[in-house]
Amino acid sequence: xxxxxxxxxxxxxxxxxxxxxxxxxxxxxxxxxxxxxxxxxxxxxxxxxxxxxxxxxxxxxxxxxxxxxxxxxxxxxxxxxxxxxxxxxxxxxxxxxxxxxxxxxxxxxxxxxxxxxxxxxxxxxxxxxxxxxxxxxxxxxxxxxxxxxxxxxxxxxxxxxxxxxxxxxxxxxxxxxxxxxxxxxxxxxxxxxxxxxxxxxxxxxxxxxxxxxxxxxxxxxxxxxxxxxxxxxxxxxxxxxxxxxxxxxxxxxxxxxxxxxxxxxxxxxxxxxxxxxxxxxxxxxxxxxxxxxxxxxxxxxxxxxxxxxxxxxxxxxxxxxxxxxxxxxxxxxxxxxxxxxxxxxxxxxxxxxxxxxxxxxxxxxxxxxxxxxxxxxxxxxxxxxxxxxxxxxxxxxxxxxxxxxxxxxxxxxxxxxxxxxxxxxxxxxxxxxxxxxxxxxxxxxxxxxxxxxxxxx
Amino acid sequence: xxxxxxxxxxxxxxxxxxxxxxxxxxxxxxxxxxxxxxxxxxxxxxxxxxxxxxxxxxxxxxxxxxxxxxxxxxxxxxxxxxxxxxxxxxxxxxxx
Numbered sequence: 001x002x003x004x005x006x007x008x009x010x011x012x013x014x015x016x017x018x019x020x021x022x023x024x025x026x027x028x029x030x031x032x033x034x035x036x037x038x039x040x041x042x043x044x045x046x047x048x049x050x051x052x053x054x055x056x057x058x059x060x061x062x063x064x065x066x067x068x069x070x071x072x073x074x075x076x077x078x079x080x081x082x083x084x085x086x087x088x089x090x091x092x093x094x095x096x097x098x099x100x101x102x103x104x105x106x107x108x109x110x111x112x113x114x115x116x117x118x119x120x121x122x123x124x125x126x127x128x129x130x131x132x133x134x135x136x137x138x139x140x141x142x143x144x145x146x147x148x149x150x151x152x153x154x155x156x157x158x159x160x161x162x163x164x165x166x167x168x169x170x171x172x173x174x175x176x177x178x179x180x181x182x183x184x185x186x187x188x189x190x191x192x193x194x195x196x197x198x199x200x201x202x203x204x205x206x207x208x209x210x211x212x213x214x215x216x217x218x219x220x221x222x223x224x225x226x227x228x229x230x231x232x233x234x235x236x237x238x239x240x241x242x243x244x245x246x247x248x249x250x251x252x253x254x255x256x257x258x259x260x261x262x263x264x265x266x267x268x269x270x271x272x273x274x275x276x277x278x279x280x281x282x283x284x285x286x287x288x289x290x291x292x293x294x295x296x297x298x299x300x301x302x303x304x305x306x307x308x309x310x311x312x313x314x315x316x317x318x319x320x321x322x323x324x325x326x327x328x329x330x331x332x333x334x335x336x337x338x339x340x341x342x343x344x345x346x347x348x349x350x351x352x353x354x355x356x357x358x359x360x361x362x363x364x365x366x367x368x369x370x371x372x373x374x375x376x377x378x379x380x381x382x383x384x385x386x387x388x389x390x391x392x393x394x395x396x397x398x399x400x401x402x403x404x405x406x407x408x409x410x411x412x413x414x415x416x417x418x419x420x421x422x423x424x425x426x427x428x429x430x431x432x433x434x435x436x437x438x439x440x441x442x443x444x445x446x447x448x449x450x451x452x453x454x455x456x457x
Numbered sequence: 458x459x460x461x462x463x464x465x466x467x468x469x470x471x472x473x474x475x476x477x478x479x480x481x482x483x484x485x486x487x488x489x490x491x492x493x494x495x496x497x498x499x500x501x502x503x504x505x506x507x508x509x510x511x512x513x514x515x516x517x518x519x520x521x522x523x524x525x526x527x528x529x530x531x532x533x534x535x536x537x538x539x540x541x542x543x544x545x546x547x548x549x550x551x552x553x
Contacts, residue, residue, distance in 0.1 A: 006503075009500075010471075013497050013500075014474060014475075014478060016493070016497075017475070017478050017479060017490075017493070017494065017497075018478045020482060020486060020489060020490050020493055021478070021479075021481045021482045021483070021486070022483075022486075023485065023486060023543075023546045026486055026489060026543045026546065027540065027543040027544065029493075030489070030493050030536060030539045030540055030543055031540070033493060033496065033497055033536070034496070034536040034540075037496070037497070037499065037500065037502070037532055037536070040500060040502070040503050041502055041503065041506065043503075044503045044506045044507060045506060048506065048507045048510060049510075050506070050510035051510055051511060051512025052509060052510050052511070052512045052518060053510065055509045055510065055518060055521065055522050055525075056506055056509045056510045056525060058522065059505070059506075059509055059521075059522045059523075059524075059525025059526045059529060060506075060525060060529050062526045062529070063525060063526040063527065063528065063529025063530045063531075063532075063533065064529050064530075064533045066526070066530050066534075067529060067530035067531065067532070067533035067534030067535070067537070068533050068534065068537055070530070070534050070538075071533070071534040071535075071537035071538035071541065072537065072541070074538060076542070076545075079488060079492070079538070079542070082492075082534075082538060083488075083491055083492050083495055083538075086492070086495050086496070086530065086531050086534050086535050086538075087495055087498075087531075089499075089527040089528070089530045089531040089534075090495060090498040090499050090501065090527070090528065090531035090535075091498075092523075092524075092527050093499070093501045093502065093505055093524045093525075093527040093528035093531060094498075094501040094504075096505070096508070096520045096521070096523050096524035096527065097501055097504035097505050097507075097508050097521075097524050098504075099520055100508040100509075100517045100518075100520035100521045100524060101504075101508060101517075103515075103516055103517045103520065104508070104511060104513045104517035114461045208491070209491065212491055212494060212495055212498075215495065215498040216494070216497075216498045218498075218501070219498045219499075219500055219501040220468055222501050222504050223464070223500075223501075223504070224461070224464050225504070226503075226504045226507065227460055227464070228503055228504065229464075229467055230500055230503060231500050231501060231503060231504060232464055232467050232468050232471065233467060233468075233471040234497050234498065234500035235468075235498060235500065235501075236467075236468050236469075236471035236472045236475055237471055237472075237474070237475040237478075237479075237494065237497060238475075238494045238495070238497050238498040239472060239475070240471075240472045240473075240475030240476045240479060241475055241479045241490065241491070241494040242491075242494065243476075244476060244479050244480055245487060245490075245491060248484075248487075336484065336485075338484060343487075343488060343491065344484070344487035344488060344490075344491060345484060345485060345486065345487030345488035345489070345490070345491070346488060348484065348485040348486070348487070348488065349488045349489070349542050349545070352485075352542070352545040352546045353545045355545075358485045358546055361485055363484055
């Protein structure tokens with residue numbers, strides 16, 4: 001009976017995820033999944049012979065308050081950090097469940113072989129997810145430098161650590177001592193840290209997706225440990241969701257996953273020096289008045305948001321400018337590159353917060369069709385995703401990455417704080433092109449000034 | 458069939474279901490999808506509650522408590538933040 005009730009909860013997850021597929025049903029889908037989760041917890045509280053009620057309730061209250069406060073307070077611009085942190089907590093919970101299950105039993109020879117294997121797997125995946133997620137969190141928050149942190153011999157050190165994690169895992173499975181599991185947890189925690197440190201900030205959409213997938217796999221592994229199908233199914237669903245997003249992100253970067261994870265992308269001395277020489281080239285500077293004039297003569301304006309928009313918290317200012325333009329009968333659309341920002345869909349959430357209707361947000365193909373006929377492409381804090389060298393320069397490290405072809409628009413205006421290259425560390429020939437005007441400013445300030453300038457025309 | 462084989466069967470089938478369901482989610486909803494899925498990975502709370510409530514005492518119970526707290530952060534925070542985000546997604550409307 002209990003098994004069937006757990007299955008019903010798992011079904012709620014599947015239906016919930018399915019309803020997350022359309023903006024109209026998504027809210028209900030999320031609630032349905034949450035109801036499934038509540039059901040699963042209630043079933044467990046009733047069915048299991050809980051002895052330490054105090055401990056269980058204390059854990060639920062502490063976690064509920066911390067999670068609830070964080071969820072209500074977080075700014076939409078900080079969503080990638082938030083998701084990374086929640087991810088980490090999910091991963092560590094699965095590792096702790098497995099570890100606790102092992103330590104609880106005195107006679108470890110009573111465990112079936114497959115049980116100790118899945119305990120070791122839960123600890124391994126869960127710990128990597130935990131520490132990896134918190135390094136990602138630190139990078140996104142700016143607590144850890146966002147650039148790839150590398151040192152000579154890093155791959156060798158990481159490889160050795162990974163090999164020893166596997167070795168200790170085998171030891172833990174064969175010898176079944178508490179010590180082996182503690183060491184396994186320790187090594188895999190370190191492994192999670194050193195694996196994410198060399199990955200650059202711009203690659204975070206991939207990393208977060210992958211860690212999301214791992215947190216699901218950790219839950220599945222824990223499900224094998226305690227023989228619970230709700231965990232196995234729920235974990236598998238999350239594992240596949242994260243995997244799909246990971247593949248979509250690497251596709252949008254045109255780089256294999258191995259390159260994202262181990263390529264320490266965004267360093268390399270050659271790009272650094274060429275960046276310096278390129279920056280000496282002249283650019284056409286624009287002011288708020290120049291931008292206002294260009295916009296007022298336009299019929300179609302495409303706004304291209306990037307991570308800079310999130311940093312500047314400029315989503316509401318963007319909407320205000322779009323409103324002013326729409327009042328004059330100008331068509332305004334938004335071109336969203338899949339890897340713009342720091343997590344999949346990051347820009348969509350920010351613009352949704354500013355009440356931009358989601359049908360005005362164009363994906364890569366739609367956006368490029370729109371850009372071909374657009375009068376002005378207004379780039380707000382995006383860089384690598386509009387870099388034409390990805391299309392034209394076969395020597396470029398990002399060559400082959402699908403880009404938003406903003407240079408097909410009549411006029412390109414780039415709002416950016418400085419000429420510094422993006423997170424990929426690659427200079428952008430777009431900035432020096434004939435049809436491009438550079439508006440050096442914080443995105444929010446620039447947009448507010450432009451709205452004023454428009455009104456004064 | 459042994460419980461292990463049944464478990465693996467369930468895992469593989471659920472993965473296929475997940476891929477089928479999730480590959481249809483449009484890019485605009487990728488962030489809520491991720492945070493919603495993230496909350497679902499907190500299903501490990503079921504194991505955590507069991508581990509914490511066993512009354513075995515000692516380190517196993519301490520770990521159980523930590524597991525419950527961490528999983529609850531994941532579940533409550535994840536579903537709440539997803540709800541907050543989805544509340545902002547408007548139906549397309551023409552202003553004029």
